[in-house]
Amino acid sequence: MRFSLTRHHRDDGLVTLAPAGDVDMDAVDPLRSAIQDTLNTPDRIAVVVDLARVTFLDCAGIGALVAGRNTAVSRGHRYTVVNPQRQVRLVLELTGVFTALTGRHPQPAPVTGRTARAQRSRRHRDDRRVATTPSTAGVYASPHG
Template sequence: MLVHTYAISDGSVHLSVVGEIDIATVEDFEEALARAIAIDGAPRVVVDFSEVTFCDSSGLAALDRCCEQASHRGLQLRLVRPQRGVRRLLELTGLLEALTRPDI
């Protein structure tokens, strides 16, 4: 799994995740998310899942924890472009709505 992090012109932080998120890679994934959430002044963190081919329960738990951390910091954590299999898992767990709802 690879995570590329960069800033977007509106000050948001964008993470592009590539590969599988599972017990072997979840620590690196969660650390990248936590670093992005900790950046001062960013209004939101956007996580692009278009190239995530697999995500197990450890990845879902990391997303859930980081979503809560972002909320406590007053940030929006948004997941974009999940592939079909990952999207279905997010739907079944109720995380899809929480991570993809429009900005308020």
């Protein structure tokens, strides 16, 4: 998907940057420039990068987001990344930058009905394997006598 970027300024110093499309090597320069330009504006105290419409994020895009965070922190500005789609969120989590960029800890995936049934089925199969293995009675002494 073709890259685009919108910028929304509020009077209270909050700027929201909303990239859309693929944030890859070809699109990273406009994103990096927008983040850094926003942070260089003296009256900006908070930057939000809204990834709701980002469909792909590579290491160059992650680098731009992290560089923006580091600049913001060094200048005492607030900076956060919000609304990453599932695939983008996974990339941020796997690279270890999710918490630093979003301020939130990754949450485990919810257990759906299908997942819960598969886990119960797996446990049941494991229980049957244990029950059908040869008896090991007497191999281990009980610590209680």
